[in-house]
Amino acid sequence: MIEERPLFIPEQNIVLEHNGDIDPEVLEDYSKIEGFTALNHVLTEMTPPEVIDQVSRSGLRGRGGAGYPTGLKWQTVAKAPGTPKYIICNGDEGDPGAFMDRNVMEAYPFKVLEGMTIAAYAIGASQGFLYVRAEYPLAVQRLKNAIRQMEKHNLLGKNIAGTPFSFDVDVRLGAGAFVCGEETALIASIEGRRGNPRPRPPYPAERGLFGCPTLINNVETFANIAPLLRKGAEWFASIGTEKSKGTKVFALSGRIARAGLIEVPMGTTLREIVFDIGGGIPDGKAFKAVQTGGPSGGCIPSDYLDMPVDYESLLKLGSFMGSGGMIVMDETSCMVDVARYFMEFCMSESCGKCVPCRVGTAQMYQLLTKIVNGDATLNDLALLESLCDLVRNTSLCGLGQGAPNPVLSTLRYFRDEYIAHIVDKRCPAGVCPVHKREHQEVNA
Ligand SMILES: Cc1cc2nc3c(=O)[nH]c(=O)nc-3n(C[C@H](O)[C@H](O)[C@H](O)COP(=O)(O)O)c2cc1C
Structure with missing residues (x-):
């Protein structure tokens, strides 16, 4: 008998596109899969407000936790008085059960940097920092290698691609404190101070690194930027749900047959994620709950397996999208x-x-x-x-x-x-x- 439900529902890869097809240490490999076409197009054909407009119209929301609209954040930093302006990529990833950003930085370092460089052009920044936890040595090595190669090819540094735009990126290592992923603590840590948060407002968009307007986005957020600008805001906005656009990368772990990274359109149901993609619960045990959102998240029971996963639905259920960790539990979990x-x-x-x-x-x-x-x-x-x-x-x-x-x-x-x-x-x-x-x- 033919099974009605396919074993794998189609995953849709935007962040993880060309998964495994290229050597993450070779710039030419990234160029072969349309790498840097978005950056070249943006720098030569688009004004900064046009770039921000595309990002806003795409509906992209921050993938680091709270889902703040990315275009709105870029616009706020672009308009904030004061110079210089800074860009920070948040690669701290400290949630138990999360390994999405680690994989993205290890496998797509050029893509993350391309997204940061486009953002820098859009908001008028000339210096960026990648904040990565020191427990991710391969990610650090590949990002540093990518920065060197991009500098060699005039894709970072002075007068990028022969245009007036200049932008440099440095890597900063975090010591593995979860709180250093919080944006104000992260900024303090880059400034060489103890990684403690401070009250907001003022938000980093107005007063961030060294007191200057600062754009801080998550690794996955930046990794969405090049594909979004290559294919257009309308294409991006056509994927996902009404208020949660695009895809989300999840790290599936716990009591699940096929653990690992997946990328699915927003709105995919928990059942599709856990059973169709993840292969269900091993050893004939019963599904009990899935924990999303890390230490700030919640446990969703089987009654809600058919709920579409997006920012709003998770909040309604008392959980949280968070950065994308999903820990599956069976009847043996208390x-x-x-x-x-x-x-x-x-x-x-x-x-x-x-x-x-x-x-x-x-x-x-x-x-x-x-x-x-x-x-x-x-x-x-x-x-x-x-x-x-x-x-x-x-x-x-x-x-x-x-x-x-x-x-x-x-x-x-x-x-x-x-x-x-x-x-x-x-x-x-x-x-x-x-x-x-x-x-x-x-x-x-
Ligand atoms: C305790 C704590 C830890 C956090 N850890 C991370 C993290 O590891 N990575 C991340 O991108 N955002 C983390 N955030 C959220 C950031 O403060 C910030 O909202 C995010 O980097 C903004 O990027 P986005 O708009 O692209 O999501 C954390 C927040 C809190 C309160």
């Missing part, structure tokens, strides 16, 4: 344990500058530990919920503001598991310390 894992991550990665995040994440982690140990009461659960509210609303940056999300979303969809740990002193998935205790007591 959702309280998952929430505790992400809270431990946020607690360890909190920079400590603001009290709600520094103290609040530690308090929430302690309460979650009490729950998994079987030592908590319903009062502890009420306290956990009120702390979620407080930390979310009073933290200085997105790390603290998002830290309660894994708890809130697991409480929303898997409250019965919390109750089982607290009231019945039982872990339904059989993974928490309370489960071992229960078994010792039965065997005693």
Whole structure:
């Protein structure tokens, strides 16, 4: 019998186009697949406002987390008074389960740099920085190699391609602190200061690196720019959903048959991603949830497998697009344990500058530990919920503001598991310390 559903739904590659076809260390290979045609066209045929107009009309939104409209951000920096202007590519990627930007930087260094150079022309910047975590040595090596080769071919540096436009790019290494992915902390880190966030406004678009207007975009955002300008805003806007255009690269991991990187049109359903592309759950186990959005995200249960994945739908479900990590869980995952894992991550990665995040994440982690140990009461659960509210609303940056999300979303969809740990002193998935205790007591 012929299966009605195809094994693989067609992925659509914009960022990962020509996947594996070229040597990422050879500029001529990139040129053969239309590399730099967008840059040459932009520099010789388009004005900066025309470039910004194309990016705005495409509907491209930032791929680093919040989905801010890219064209609007470019326009704000272009219009901001003050010189010089800077460009930063955010390649910090610290979410557990995320490896999209790493792959894009390793496999498409020229494409990321082409996007940055086009952006620099559009907003009037002459210096850019690529901020990459030091744990990505291959990405760093390939980006540095690409910069050298582009300089040799007059695609970076003075009077690019014989035009009046000049632009230089340097690589800066992050030391692997999650908070350094937050834009104001990242800027402080490039300036040689401790990577702590600061309140916004002012936003980096107005006062960023060294107090100057700064455009900061994610790796994947920049990697979309050359294809978008080659094929046009209308083409890009024809892909995806009404408010989320183009494709998204996801890193599929966890309890899934085919883990790895995928790129799908926005609006593809979770079911298509997990079952058609990812091959479903191995070992005959049942799907339980998919975690999106990293430590600021949430766990989406099976009831919503047919939901189209885009910025709005994920928010409605109490999760978050984030940078594109997707961790699949099966019936052997305990959702309280998952929430505790992400809270431990946020607690360890909190920079400590603001009290709600520094103290609040530690308090929430302690309460979650009490729950998994079987030592908590319903009062502890009420306290956990009120702390979620407080930390979310009073933290200085997105790390603290998002830290309660894994708890809130697991409480929303898997409250019965919390109750089982607290009231019945039982872990339904059989993974928490309370489960071992229960078994010792039965065997005693
Ligand atoms: C704690 C924290 C970590 C972040 N980490 C990253 C990151 O690793 N990469 C990234 O692009 N954006 C990260 N962001 C979002 C950035 O602050 C910023 O919004 C983004 O780089 C803007 O680029 P975009 O508009 O292209 O998405 C992080 C935000 C927070 C609050």
